[in-house]
Amino acid sequence: MKMIIAIMEDQFTEATSKSLVEADFRITRLASTGGFFREGATTLMIGVEDHQLETALELIREQIPFSDNSKKIHTTIYVLNVKDFRRV
Numbered sequence: 001m002k003m004i005i006a007i008m009e010d011q012f013t014e015a016t017s018k019s020l021v022e023a024d025f026r027i028t029r030l031a032s033t034g035g036f037f038r039e040g041a042t043t044l045m046i047g048v049e050d051h052q053l054e055t056a057l058e059l060i061r062e063q064i065p066f067s068d069n070s071k072k073i074h075t076t077i078y079v080l081n082v083k084d085f086r087r088v
Contacts (some may be wrong), residue, residue: 001082002050003045004044005080006077007044008041008064008076011039012063015063015066016044019059020044020046023055027045028045031043044060053079079084
């Protein structure tokens with residue numbers, strides 16, 4: 001199992017969340033701030049099975065525009081291994 005943590009600008013959150021939910025992924029949204037100007041951001045946490053990882057990442061990437069400006073980052077994505085997972 002993997003945990004995707006995607007930290008993105010607020011403007012991309014709604015479309016990305018909708019895309020993931022429509023594909024039957026469960027997400028947790030956390031409001032956050034960051035960057036030099038403390039701009040609004042959202043952190044999405046998505047737990048996925050190993051075979052679902054590339055599908056989830058592709059859905060996220062489809063919602064984030066490519067930027068030629070290497071100093072402008074719209075989203076940072078982390079993929080973590082999950083050793084243990086339980087719902088209570």
